[in-house]
Amino acid sequence: MNDSYVIGVDFGSDSVRALVVNAQTGETIGTHVHEYSRWKQGLYCDPARSQFRQHPLDYLEGLTETINGALAGVTDEIRKQVVGISIDTTGSTPGPVDETGLPLALRPDFSENPNGMFILWKDHTANAEAEELNNLAHHWDVDYTKYVGGIYSSEWFWAKILRTLRVDEAVRQHAFSWVEHCDWISAVLTGNTNPLTIRRSRCAAGHKALWHSEFDGLPSDEFLTRLDPLLSGLREHLFTDTYTSDLPIGNLSAEWAEKLGLSTDVVVGVGAFDAHMGAIGAEIEPYAFVRIIGTSTCDILMAPNEEIGHRLIRGICGQVDGSVAPGMLGLEAGQSAFGDLYAWFAGLITGPVRELLGTEAADTLSRQLIPHLSAQAAKLPVTPTDVIALDWINGRRTPDANHTLKAAISGLNLGTDAAKVFKALVEATAFGSRSIVDRFIEEGVPIKKVIAIGGVAKKSAFVMQTLADVLNKPIQVASADQACALGAAMCASVAAGVHPTMEAAQQAMGSGFDAEYHPRPEHVATYETLYQKYLALGAFVEGR
Ligand SMILES: Nc1ncnc2c1ncn2[C@@H]1O[C@H](COP(=O)(O)OP(=O)(O)O)[C@@H](O)[C@H]1O
Ligand SMILES: O=C(CO)[C@H](O)[C@H](O)COP(=O)(O)O
Structure with missing residues (x-):
């Protein structure tokens, strides 16, 4: 059998990277990193007000440049053997779109308006809106926050949408729907960005948009309207179903196949957040605690649904069936700054x-x-x-x-x-x-091992040793330099049908661990x- 190749693309806070990976062996044969040019200049951001916006052009340029860059050195033969692409991004990083799914900032009238752009996870301009949502949810018939730790955060979808609708009349008039970065950029590759039909990520929807099967999807229109009449009717322009990252979102469109020098047979996988695909790349297994340690931390634990699913874990960023791997409960926590x-x-x-x-x-x-x-x-x-x-x-x-x-x-x-x-x-x-590890344990979620990935985990022995001493637990550091992009490549291999499960993809493509820190008893x-x-x-x- 010929080898097949997959591409994983990881959109981080400051930069985006793509890997071309052999789906049978896990060998990386091409890689490229691109720094967002507008973001690098500090455009559309105001740290003093916690406003952090990213222009969709930064994403589109990054998408084209990294995939083309990663493919630049590969032979035509290998190009023909590329079968899948999957993308992870930061989140919750939502942006307003029109009826066609075009982000408002890509229209000339919104091109310089930060409210028409993607609102990066670390934007905290919606603190008041998050608090209002919490107050209402805690007194509603069903507490919509129960699967996200009991507290809705200003880093997330609804708070950001409400804030933007309140402060910007033009966005109010022109935003037909809202999309997470991971859903939009994956949809772009397929040529169908229609917000009513694109396959939305279970990971993004469950952890940040209060989607749950028990609620028949998103919170009710009645709840949203009570929160603010500005949200009335928006639910109809969003989604009911969500999809896990083992599934395809579609195939590469003719336009993108041409741009990237690939075939329209290439399957594009359903997107997810960086940490969740990173956990796959770091060979997560049940009750392993994977920490993506960079600008922030995002911590992921995965457990069989039947063992933890009936418990509500307080104070974390959600427990979502299938957010990491299908059939498993994905639990997320983290630190906004590391x-x-x-x-x-x-x-x-x-x-x-x-x-x-x-x-x-x-x-x-x-x-x-x-x-x-x-x-x-x-x-x-x-x-x-x-x-x-x-x-x-x-x-x-x-x-x-x-x-x-x-x-x-x-x-x-x-x-x-x-x-x-x-x-x-x-x-x-x-x-x-x-304090995060203690909370998991207090809530009855055991942590069997700690795995670290991300820039800080790779660059700083001092930080990692201190962390092992403080946690009083050994920490393994994954060998992969780009574990999130590798995880995206693994997801692509499953979406494209090369491997039947995430576990099988991990076994074939995983690259193991290259450092281990042990607590110093003294x-x-x-x-x-x-x-x-x-x-x-x-x-x-x-x-x-
Ligand atoms: N030698 C180092 N020791 C500790 N932290 C570092 C070191 N070098 C860079 N950092 C931190 O790494 C963070 C960036 O992490 P990285 O994983 O590369 O990026 P991102 O979070 O955008 O994916 C920055 O916040 C920076 O302060
Ligand atoms: O919360 C997240 C995922 O759920 C963020 O995407 C994540 O924390 C961003 O990370 P970084 O820039 O540090 O890689």
Whole structure:
């Protein structure tokens, strides 16, 4: 039998990457990364207001450039053997579309309007709307938040839609429907973006849009109208059915087949979020806890429906049948800032250098700063009186979402230098992780092993060792540099019928683990003391 090839595309927060992978062996034969050009310039964003928007042109350019780039070195023979493409993206990253599924920002009249663009997961402009939804849901006949941990977040679909409809009359008039980035970009490849007929991702719908089979789909029109009459009728323009990522969304359209030099026989798989496909790429198995550690963390656990499905897990980002693999319950949690906390601190130091000494000096410093601070911090002792910080620089995603919370640092004195603060920030991200792990265990969900993927997991032994010490659990790091894109390629292989199940795709295409961090017994007790201090500082800041 001839080998077949699949393409996995991973749209992250800052960049998009594509892999061309041998579906029989898992060997990557082509790869390409593209940074979003408008996003890189900070366009359409206002961090002080937590506004983060992405232009659909950044996505389209990324799609074309990465797939063509990844295919650039392959032979014509191999091109003909490409059978599937699947895409993961960040989420909840919804955008308004017209009747044809065209994002409003692709129309000339909306091309510079941030409200006509995709609203990135980390945009928290809809805090008030999320709170209103929570207040209503908790007093409604059926609590629509029960399968998303009991708290709806401003990072998610409905809160973002409502906020945008409230503030922008033009979007109100022209938005026929709304699509998640992962649904739209997958649909684009098939040439059918009709919002009424595209196959929407179970993962996106279940974790972020309150879709559940028990509710016959999305929350009722009555509920949405009570939340705000601006939402009245929108349910009819959305969807009832959802699809898991082992299924096709369609075939490559003639236009895209031409653009990419591929055949229209290529199957395009149903999209999903980066973390969920990343978990597949990291060879998730029941009760393994896969952490995608980068700008933020997204944590995924998968368990047999019959074992956990009847329980409601408090304070996480949802429990969704099939969000990772069909037939399994996918549970999601995470931290809104992880590497972003280190990036914030690095920016604090390099900012004045840029102003006073210029770009070259600042760029040189910026490249060396986090590795340097990590090396310095690794040499510091761990003592019960160390500086304590909170990781809530972009609010708290889990446990118990609250994006109005802010970070804090306590215990500074004249002897506190940058390395000590950096160490405290790294520990803060590890303590935030510990509070998530503790919540799963308190809620009766066992964690059998911890697997890490993502930029920070690959780049920082210091962070990963601290995390192992704080969690008091070993952590395996997946070998794949691009585990999310590899997971997307595995999903494509199932959607295209090469492998019968996700498990079979993982067995054939998985690349295993290349590092393992073990807790250092001499630090475990001190970290327990520091963790209690972290919890006390958190309670103080939160006013509990
Ligand atoms: N050496 C390092 N140690 C710790 N964190 C790092 C290091 N280098 C980069 N980071 C952090 O990695 C994050 C980016 O992670 P990455 O996984 O590459 O991107 P994304 O989250 O967009 O997919 C940034 O927030 C940055 O602060
Ligand atoms: O919540 C998510 C998925 O469910 C986000 O997509 C994710 O956290 C974004 O991650 P990053 O940019 O850190 O890769």
